Amino acid sequence: MAQLEFYDKHNMVAYLVKSESSEGFDEIIDFLTSSHIYYALTENPIIFVSLIEQFWETAVLSTTEEGLQAISATIDGHEKLTFAIT
Structure with missing residues (x-):
């Protein structure tokens, strides 16, 4: 697999x-x-590569009691980013 890199234009x-x-785009x-998602589109926060690496190293896909799939990951010892996929 190729080494992934971040580019300024992605941010x-x-x-x-x-x-x-x-x-024509008013709506x-x-x-x-x-x-x-307004904040994510208009702010330019600093995102540390180490946090992204921790996410992908610990990401787990599971199924909730309602039958939805959810992704969770542990970052700096805390379970984070748990959300259901519909």
């Missing part, structure tokens, strides 16, 4: 403002601005 942020150049901008 670009979005500017979700309405302007003449974004005409999409409204949706994204009110969405729970």
